[in-house]
Amino acid sequence: MxxxxxxxxxxxxxxxxxxxxxxxxxxxxxxxxxxxxxxxxxAQKPRAVIDAMKSAMETQYANVHRGLHWMSERTTDAYEAARAKVANLLNAPSPEQIVFTKNTTEAINLVAHAFSALLKPGQAVLISEMEHHANLIPWQMLRDRAGVPLRIAKITDAGELDMNSLESHLQSGDIGLVAITHMSNVLGTYTPAERIARLAHEHGARVLFDGSQAAVHRAVDVQAIGADFYVFTGHKLYGPTGIGVLYAKRDLLEAMPPFLGGGEMIGTVTYERATWAEIPHKFEAGTPPILEAIGLGAAIDFVQSIxxxxxxxxxxxxxxxxxxxxxxxxxxxxxxxxxxxxxxxxxxxxxxxxxxxxxxxxxxxxxxxxxxxxxxxxxxxxxxxxxxxxxxxxxxxxxxxxxxxxxxxxxxxxxx
Amino acid sequence: MSVDIAADLYQQTILTHARHPLHRGRLDPADALARGENPLCGDDCEITLRYGNDGKIADIAFEGRGCAITLASADLMAALARGRAKPELEELAEKFETLARTGEPQPGLDTLSPFRGLADYPSRVKCATLPWAALLAALEGKTEATSE
The missing domain is CATH 3.90.1150.10 (Aspartate Aminotransferase, domain 1)
Structure with missing residues (x-):
């Protein structure tokens, strides 16, 4: 493994x-x-994160992606550099596959809204008995909103994912997405992510990992795992609050409709309609968490230096x-x-x-x-x-x- | 390391009443039954009581699962409630909440003074007020209460 x-x-x-x-x-x-x-x-914050955010506010801050001036260009560079750092952290193929969100919860809600548009009628979502509410409630809401069934794979008494239960759910043939924690916030259990992804793919399902805990403690390689979606939050990785990450495969990001609408996520807009920006901006409506992204970038540098x-x-x-x-x-x-x-x-x-x-x-x-x-x-x-x-x-x-x-x-x- | 972690809040009174409550149980039959639940932690407290001919509480018991603060509060409350009527208990409930939130001693609540230590732990105040919420609900003839 x-x-x-x-x-x-x-x-x-x-x-x-x-x-x-x-x-x-x-x-x-x-x-x-x-x-x-x-x-x-x-997690608590190292001086490098505190200083990076403070320094940005004191010396190099403006809104991103739109100002035709020096401060905006430099801030955009810093914001996009943070995206590249996240891509490197997860070994994502490209920074365009990294979407900044508010936190893990928002990242999962994004997937629950946007990916559900790609589910075929009758397809279900499979989670496990040891999920954080962040990886349960969005799927319950999707079930109640759109009739997407929610299935629950069992855990063993030792607190490990019951792979037989997972597999028998997959064998039913109607699972469209497996959404599972990569490390339990209660039991400390790591789940065998590669094996789960392989099984899901064998049965035609996509797979999302909630890496809120896992991404803090071990190197995560989304390509080696074979994750379709991988989400985590900045504040547990020694970064600031208010920033989370969604990694997804390119085909999914391109096929999924936007989650939130507003500025930043558009191509052209008329009163009648709008076209969407390229990924990842399609999923980043409104002014993004700029300072928080810079702080997260500093946190990633910090953990990678160790x-x-x-x-x-x-x-x-x-x-x-x-x-x-x-x-x-x-x-x-x-x-x-x-x-x-x-x-x-x-x-x-x-x-x-x-x-x-x-x-x-x-x-x-x-x-x-x-x-x-x-x-x-x-x-x-x-x-x-x-x-x-x-x-x-x-x-x-x-x-x-x-x-x-x-x-x-x-x-x-x-x-x- | 001899840190006196039990100072203030976890005095012997609270620990004793939590471990060996005198009023734990369920009255059957009862004139009123109400159950309080603290949705944040899932702890619950059920109050059963019987009235005397004078309209005052003749007998009272609590059942439930909870922390030492909840259990001790329920037990000491039951001791205090016996022989008293609704208006007086409503007043005491209000005073008790003030005592727990501010740490200020309140007249008539000497036996509940160990809960003054809660002032240092705002998130634990509702543990102590849960049995009171259940009692007030029972006095109102309701069957459910939440500690908010």
Whole structure:
């Protein structure tokens, strides 16, 4: 599997040097040193991103693609350079195949609207039991709006995608699109993207991967995977909020109708009708997130300068350490035991509700997430009302995991 | 590392009432039954109660699943509610919300003072007010409430 990278030759990662790049990590919370273990919700920002956005506003900013003046031309260059960086990050064949959106959610809504026009009557969308609401609700809305059936592939009790269930759905022959997470935001599970894409294609379906989590932790190669659509969001990749990415195959982008209408996305316009701009601009109505794209470009430069081999090795070591350490706490259950997993660890504790865990950890300066993690149906599937979740990033340390474990021990003694 | 994480909010009173509630259960028959749900976390709290001849609450119980804050709040509320009538409880519910939001002590709510620690945790206030929302719904003769 090419999407499982080899960790053996990975160069070491200098965590303290990396932490020095994130100004916020020097903050204290409730008088304690901040231990930020909620990066899967949104990651902190390195100085390079902050500076790139600040510098653009201070020295080089105007609207893009329309001004016949120096500032607009330079800003357009910077905006399009960010697109090229995203294309390089995903190994997309060309920058024209990168559409900037607001976030992953908007990217999936875009596909739900635009690609549905290419579905044949009766064709269904197939997702899995472990999708974030962002990859569930747009398809429910499409079903209710246009009658496109929604099917759900099962997961195993270990929290892996049940490939037999996926395949039997595909064998029904009426699946037009498979839309699956590349890494679960609750269970940490990586899905076998290449295998899913191959199976989908064998059965005449297209495939979309929600890379919100995956794209942060490992190198993603959309061509090696064979993805028809790949989406992710900037703010989890150490970039700003307000920018997401849709990668799609060229034939799809060209065949799909626009999603939103307005300025920027047109060819010529009369009162009667309009023609559409070339891709990707056809899908970028209105003034785009210019500063956010520049910030995302800086974030991509930042992670690529560290290298995904080093990032993946660091986070794998953290995850192993966390699983080993948390497993020794009596009454603590780690939810999700996938073979191939990333640095997102959901857990429950006997007698302690996830919200109590989160509040008590917060008192020690430790930030985790608690609740259903925008995956209510998955919680029901797991017979849980919620979990607490610790998630790791390039700046996370073994000491922070030890602090988490120590405080969880204290919480256990409080709740007995 | 001896951080006193349990200070303020998670005092012994709250932990004890959460772990060993005195009013947990379901009255059957009951004069009123209402269920409150916190849609954000899925926690719920059901209140059953019986009125005495004087129109005051003669007996009250709660059932449900929730965090320590919700469970302790339900238990302490039930203790407070017995022997009181609707107008007084509506007033206490309002005072309790003020206490939880601001941390200011409120007359008549001494037994609920541990919840003053919630002022530091605005997102947790609705955990504590959920049982009260269910109680108010039951007093109104409604069967459902949400903690908003």
């Amino acid at each position: 090419n999407d499982t990278i080899t960790l053996t030759r990975a160069p070491a990662l200098d965590v303290s040097a990396i932490r020095a790049e994130f100004p916020i990590l020097a903050q204290t919370v409730r008088g304690k040193k901040l231990v930020f273990l909620d990066s899967a919700a949104s 290298g995904f081999d080093a990032i993946a090795a660091h986070e794998a070591a953290l995850t192993d350490h966390a699983i080993a350490t948390l497993s020794t706490i009596p009454g603590l259950t780690i939810i999700g035991r996938a073979q191939d997993r990333g640095g997102v660890i959901s857990f429950t504790m006997q007698n302690a509700h996830p919200h109590d865990i989160a509040t008590l950890l917060d008192r020690a300066g430790i930030a985790v997430r608690a609740g259903h993690h925008c995956a209510e149906p998955l919680m029901r599937r797991l017979n849980l009302s919620g979990t607490a979740r610790a998630s790791f990033a390039i700046y996370s340390t073994h000491e922070e995991i030890d602090a988490l474990a120590t405080t969880l021990e204290r919480i256990r003694s409080l709740f007995g």
